[in-house]
Amino acid sequence: MKRADFFKKHENDVFAQTRNRLTLFYSTILTLFLAVFVALALLIFYIVVNNDQEQTLRLLSDREVGMAERALDGSGGAWREQERRDLSGNQVFYYVTGNEDELIINNDNYEELRELYMDVVEEWETDGIEVKKVEIDIPENDPLFEDFKELELNLMVLARPVMHEGDRIAMLYLAVDNTFYTSVIKWTVVIFAGMTILFSAIGLLVSRWMSKRALEPVEIAYNLQREFVSNASHELRTPLSVILSAAEALGMENDKSNPFREKMLGTLKHEVKRMSGLITELLALAKSDSEQKSLKLRKEQFDIRPAAEQMVESFTNAIRTKGLSLKLDAPVPIEVVGDRDKLIQLMYILTDNAIKYTSAGGHVEIKLKKQNHKKHDDFIFSVSDTGIGISLEDQKKVFERFYRADKTRSRKEGGYGLGLSIAQSIAEAHGGAIEVESVPDRGSVFSVKISFEPEAVQQARTTEASVKQTLI
Structure with missing residues (x-):
């Protein structure tokens, strides 16, 4: 594993981040306490030594001034005549x-x-x-x-x-x-500074151990919960598929004489589809949480423009129903390197999110572009809308799991607060980042930037490496 991949992997690990924060907090407290103690000890030592020297000088000066006063009043000899x-x-x-x-x-x-x-x-x-x-x-x-x-x-x-x-x-x-005392003070400072560094390092190791021990029960509970979500989601997909198939089969019958039956079948199909969507998102999160899965992106170089066009076509009914306009702005072709299915899922999530929260008469625009650089290319995908927008406070939390800024609107539109979290995990798995810019009641812009090496560059590097190996 490359060093950059190693750090990226740990940056995405919530428990590694928490351990690092706790370690930093504990070690900082211990270091500050030790530094204050050392500083006070050195200050007291310096004051004691300094006062001792000053007291010596004052006693000597008191003796000499006393001799001077006695000499001047005639009781102590000729003080001014003494030369030594x-x-x-x-x-x-x-x-x-x-x-x-x-x-x-x-x-x-x-x-x-x-x-x-x-x-x-x-x-x-x-x-x-x-x-x-x-x-x-x-x-x-x-x-x-x-x-x-x-x-x-x-x-x-x-x-x-x-x-x-x-x-x-x-x-x-x-x-x-005062040379000896100055030297003693200097060496004392050096020794105490060395001891501070040594004990700070020990404190860092102790803090690391303490934070690890403190998070072990939480991490175990989290892993059990994640495993349960994954297993439960898999188990639920089969019965839901059976229920949906049965409801659709009943709906295909020609008997339309019972309106109540038709209404209940429609409600049943709608709710089953909603639950299937939730289970699909939960499964996606369970996969993104798995370190083994996140490392198995099937990267390939492909033209993403046709996939974007097909995605826009799939939203035709939703756009027509809500009375929106949808525009795709992308060059032909636009070659990218990445996991085809994951990138299409990323585009779908952001586009679906924009359509859900844009009112009738609004506009949604999808932009795809690629920036060419000497050593790498950047794929930039953005979705802008004229919807309800997101407040500045909610923008900081919008990528958190199960977070919904407008819970009533989200529930009405069928959102569960998982889509943007999945989109972020896909972007980060490709070494990219996702950002949001939004103004309440005016709309939002979600942007994804992913850097990659074109296939031609990768092949050239592989060839160069093979030639070097042959020469060696």
Whole structure:
């Protein structure tokens, strides 16, 4: 089976579609829950680490500012005269600048990088405590930084003014190395993202299993119902045929003296024909539901114009009875590739549907045309009428089984809501599509488009393949 045929087959399987929807729904819920959990966990981890680093900087700044205040009131020594401070832990630099931006006190882990550190603190002034994160970019081609080009530095820097009697006398800058924590956070994000993908995949498999288990009872019941419809339809055809034959035989007798008898025979024949039509449609649906049957289209290349003309001829009495006009617009010939019986049935369904729902004095037009392309041809069949039309809401459901937009009118015309569903299954079995355009009280247009490869193209490809095989 070709890949395109494989996907087409599954697209037409209502249970496969339902399983896919349920799988998508379950897996989406599980993935969203997992994603929210991971996001919250990462956010909490980031906040805890960030707050811990900020708290460290604030404690260091509190100590230094306290030393400054004691030095200024004479109880703590000459703070401004100290030129060095011992760096503690992961501290990167400690700078104090005066009001003229002169560097009063400095200490850093790498003196060679002081220029880069100073780029961070220059023109940074604040009226309160301010913390920001910066990444130090080491120039790669500068020989002065040759020993540091592999170094990664992510800093958390605190700026705080040193105040005395309400005036700012200096600016204090403290920085700690945040590279390790940044790396930890990055790898945590990567690990959690990988775990999210892994568990999402597991969730997808679990969702698939859950949806399959949930649909098993429904699918079993559906298959039993379908089998029952098929068997019952087959069993009912024989007695109905016998009843209809008996009614017709009774009607052929010359005794016309009993009007009641004639009326009952007419009613009996009418209802038997209606039931036979329903059974025929049910059998068609049962066949279209069977995967084995849907794959056995007897495709052939033929001229569909004569079949369309014969179909129009069969509707002559119905057209004359309702006072309608019927027109066929089709080129001669119009060669198509497909199952002859199924395509004729498709045309018959749409034409019969248009005649049923068009009032006296209306018009029905059948159009057949073929569009030639380089690699394939398109067969387009459309039926337009000036009937009652279909509302926009009903257009979305009109191809559903047993759906009837106007139930009273449908029952009166003998419709069961199965014809359009059968037409759609025939079009899709040929790899085509059926559409409807309609305006209430103005009419409807049903269009079918089926793409196919002409027999000549198929033969050419077969010949080419045989030649290639011979050469090999």
